[in-house]
Amino acid sequence: MKIAVPKETKLKENRVALSPDVVKDLVKKGFAVAIEKGAGANSYFNDDLYTAAGATIVNDRKEVFASADVLMSVNAPSAADIANMKKEAILLAFMYAQTHPELVEACSKAGISAFSVDAIPRISRAQKMDALSSQANLAGYKSVIMAADALGKIFPLMMTAAGTIKPSKVVIMGAGVAGLQAIATAKRLGAIVEVSDIRPETKEQVQSLGGKFIEVKGDASIKIEGGYVKGVSDEFLKMQQELIAKHAAEADIIITTALIPGRKAPVLISEAMVKSMRNGSVIVDMAVEQGGNVVGSKMNETVVTANGVKILGESNLPSLLPLNASELYAKNISTFLLHLATPEAFKWEMEEEITKGSLIVHKGTPVHPSVVKQPVTA
Numbered sequence: 001m002k003i004a005v006p007k008e009t010k011l012k013e014n015r016v017a018l019s020p021d022v023v024k025d026l027v028k029k030g031f032a033v034a035i036e037k038g039a040g041a042n043s044y045f046n047d048d049l050y051t052a053a054g055a056t057i058v059n060d061r062k063e064v065f066a067s068a069d070v071l072m073s074v075n076a077p078s079a080a081d082i083a084n085m086k087k088e089a090i091l092l093a094f095m096y097a098q099t100h101p102e103l104v105e106a107c108s109k110a111g112i113s114a115f116s117v118d119a120i121p122r123i124s125r126a127q128k129m130d131a132l133s134s135q136a137n138l139a140g141y142k143s144v145i146m147a148a149d150a151l152g153k154i155f156p157l158m159m160t161a162a163g164t165i166k167p168s169k170v171v172i173m174g175a176g177v178a179g180l181q182a183i184a185t186a187k188r189l190g191a192i193v194e195v196s197d198i199r200p201e202t203k204e205q206v207q208s209l210g211g212k213f214i215e216v217k218g219d220a221s222i223k224i225e226g227g228y229v230k231g232v233s234d235e236f237l238k239m240q241q242e243l244i245a246k247h248a249a250e251a252d253i254i255i256t257t258a259l260i261p262g263r264k265a266p267v268l269i270s271e272a273m274v275k276s277m278r279n280g281s282v283i284v285d286m287a288v289e290q291g292g293n294v295v296g297s298k299m300n301e302t303v304v305t306a307n308g309v310k311i312l313g314e315s316n317l318p319s320l321l322p323l324n325a326s327e328l329y330a331k332n333i334s335t336f337l338l339h340l341a342t343p344e345a346f347k348w349e350m351e352e353e354i355t356k357g358s359l360i361v362h363k364g365t366p367v368h369p370s371v372v373k374q375p376v377t378a
């Protein structure tokens with residue numbers, strides 16, 4: 001089978017789906033690999049490296065799509081690109097299909113199959129394929145580095161002849177994969193770290209990384225399924241905000257990472273909380289692309305409020321570490337491919353958990369429960 005990798009076209013995207021090392025491995029296993037000219041340039045992988053790894057460099061984007069048996073990308077391609085794919089070809093990418101019905105429609109129209117990387121079940125067997133985690137981990141690290149850079153203070157306690165500098169205080173909202181890496185990074189830099197999450201099991205994880213857990217008493221409105229928060233009531237969010245307010249007012253940095261898959265991100269930092277923060281404090285809203293955890297954050301912009309708080313709204317943090325992000329993504333997606341296929345053909349094990357969980361469109365028909373319209377019952 002022929003794998004093809006296009007150049008990513010999303011604004012500010014520096015990643016690429018396959019690294020030269022992973023290409024080498026796939027070629028050795030018997031796949032043919034075509035890479036669009038310059039696809040790896042922003043990840044510091046020149047075309048020469050791909051050629052040396054056994055790939056063919058293709059100049060014509062249309063040909064990249066038309067010739068692929070398997071198209072592998074980071075972000076889902078546009079509907080126009082998908083229309084150029086051959087019938088029964090297969091797409092592997094981040095589709096976020098539930099919130100992108102136009103992509104599902106484009107795949108159906110083209111008669112292709114599509115597996116979405118973000119829908120791979122979070123089970124131990126699938127850990128090597130878990131691109132959500134590999135990218136969130138890097139994003140968590142980068143969020144702290146960006147915040148540290150924007151803050152006019154150092155993180156650690158420092159005793160000098162001219163006086164003692166108090167350590168900075170970092171508040172992290174959400175202790176998932178990104179949040180836990182943000183805690184570890186902020187601790188390594190010497191900050192005092194306080195953390196809030198609504199999944200009770202995170203308390204121990206936070207403490208083991210040296211963070212202080214801000215305990216919000218849960219209530220029956222919090223629904224958790226498969227390790228994910230599925231929903232939470234407005235009353236609970238209000239109660240949580242009241243408790244967090246005191247911590248926010250004393251924070252030098254707040255990093256928010258709270259997400260609810262397939263839904264708008266919960267608002268955790270209100271306008272009043274932003275107003276209560278000191279001049280020069282920094283907020284990083286990692287949920288900005290999903291609607292934001294912070295009132296006043298703007299996607300891909302740094303907002304400076306009237307009281308001097310900087311709100312950073314970078315939407316694609318992993319892309320700012322393209323070398324690591326592409327290397328890890330390439331490992332994730334090639335492991336995913338090798339699980340689903342041999343170099344000759346896809347296995348189509350329709351009842352197998354990873355296949356079933358991640359297959360969105362099968363030979364032109366939408367099949368994933370999140371995108372198939374349920375019949376209305378009386």
Ligand SMILES: NC(=O)c1ccc[n+]([C@@H]2O[C@H](COP(=O)([O-])OP(=O)(O)OC[C@H]3O[C@@H](n4cnc5c(N)ncnc54)[C@H](O)[C@@H]3O)[C@@H](O)[C@H]2O)c1
Pocket residue numbers: 122123124126127130132133136173174175176177178179196197198199202226227228229232240257258259260261266268
């Ligand atoms: N293979 C595996 O077993 C595997 C791999 C990765 C992650 N996981 C698990 O999957 C789960 C989701 O991880 P994720 O990082 O993708 O989560 P996520 O990106 O969906 O959410 C980030 C965090 O925000 C939290 N959150 C949601 N609403 C909040 C609120 N109102 N206040 C504070 N925090 C709030 C969530 O609890 C979560 O910890 C975790 O349990 C994680 O440990 C399992």
